[in-house]
Amino acid sequence: MDIHADIIHKLQESNEILKEKYAQSHRKKEPFRQKLTKEANIFRQMQRINKEDLVQSLNGKKLAGTDGSVNQTKGESPHIIYLFQAVAKTTDGIAKWTSDLFVPLLEREEEEDGISKQRAKRLATLELNAARTLIEQEEVAVMLMDGALYHYRIDAKEEWEQLRQSALSRGTLLIGVSEEITTENLIKLSSFDSYARNPYSYDRDLLFGMLEQNEMIYIDAIQHKAGLLSAWMRLGSTPTITGFDMLEEQSEHMSWVGDLICTLTPVDGRGIPLWLDHIDQEIRITDKLVEGLVEQYVDEDIRKQFFVKMRTERPY
Numbered sequence: 001m002d003i004h005a006d007i008i009h010k011l012q013e014s015n016e017i018l019k020e021k022y023a024q025s026h027r028k029k030e031p032f033r034q035k036l037t038k039e040a041n042i043f044r045q046m047q048r049i050n051k052e053d054l055v056q057s058l059n060g061k062k063l064a065g066t067d068g069s070v071n072q073t074k075g076e077s078p079h080i081i082y083l084f085q086a087v088a089k090t091t092d093g094i095a096k097w098t099s100d101l102f103v104p105l106l107e108r109e110e111e112e113d114g115i116s117k118q119r120a121k122r123l124a125t126l127e128l129n130a131a132r133t134l135i136e137q138e139e140v141a142v143m144l145m146d147g148a149l150y151h152y153r154i155d156a157k158e159e160w161e162q163l164r165q166s167a168l169s170r171g172t173l174l175i176g177v178s179e180e181i182t183t184e185n186l187i188k189l190s191s192f193d194s195y196a197r198n199p200y201s202y203d204r205d206l207l208f209g210m211l212e213q214n215e216m217i218y219i220d221a222i223q224h225k226a227g228l229l230s231a232w233m234r235l236g237s238t239p240t241i242t243g244f245d246m247l248e249e250q251s252e253h254m255s256w257v258g259d260l261i262c263t264l265t266p267v268d269g270r271g272i273p274l275w276l277d278h279i280d281q282e283i284r285i286t287d288k289l290v291e292g293l294v295e296q297y298v299d300e301d302i303r304k305q306f307f308v309k310m311r312t313e314r315p316y
Helices: 005-022 029-039 051-058 112-137 149-155 157-170 190-197 248-264 274-283 287-297 300-307
Strands: 042-045 062-072 082-090 095-102 140-146 173-178 215-218 228-233 242-247
Touching: 029 190, 042 248, 051 140, 051 248, 062 112, 062 274, 062 287, 082 112, 082 274, 095 112, 112 140, 112 149, 112 157, 140 248, 140 274, 149 157, 149 173, 149 228, 149 242, 157 173, 157 242, 173 248, 228 248, 242 248, 287 300
Parallel strands: 062 140, 140 173
Antiparallel strands: 042 215, 062 082, 082 095, 173 242, 215 228, 228 242
16 A cells, blocks of 8 residues: 555554453453443343234334434535435334435525534434324334434424324334444443543443343443333344434333344344334435436536535546
């Protein structure tokens, strides 16, 4: 590779520091698990639900999932166009779609984080509205949301409350499944305060390789807030954790929800329910799709004036 030797040296040096700082817990698995056992309210091996029991549990209602996608033209803010779409879909094929467009040049935002917040709010709103429409028009037993429920109440509070109330009134279990765990909650417990010495002590890193396959854990002291309960799981064949959160009013179903997510997740997969992966593939707005839509529906002179970066004209 054509790269300066100093970068290679610094990369090797950083690798050694990361191993020293962050990989220590993985060499002491049993003491770490003993700490988890001491703190946990639920620490259990999940069970895969057989077809007959699952059908009986759903009681004639449907299983559904919701996901959204956003992509943008290649440019620098505010000279960009954001395209959004979301879908809520049952496993028997009933789907509710929503979509939106955001052109910052047409809606003045004084600060860059204003655009970022608009982006998050619009995507969350579409997902929440799609899920609520499906719940109100179909008999849905479980609605799986792609991502933590907690972020919805921050990004789109009003629409989140509408979905929450609809789920509660119709007896629909509302479940958020998280692929990325970005919390730092374990170190808040006295049993794990020694791990707070590092610049970052993310739960996902501390728990890497600590759970056995199909184990879930819930610690009320750090996983119950803002009307939601969260749990960590190790699913699939990878040592990484995923998580789910649910409404506190539906907490009695936590263990069953864990078993359901376990059942829906491939044994050798990456730890995400297959139905959510299916919806993600269906909803995704690709770069090629964005380019095609803009080329077809935006005039050439408008494209060149606002949405084409000069660097794309480089001769190399």
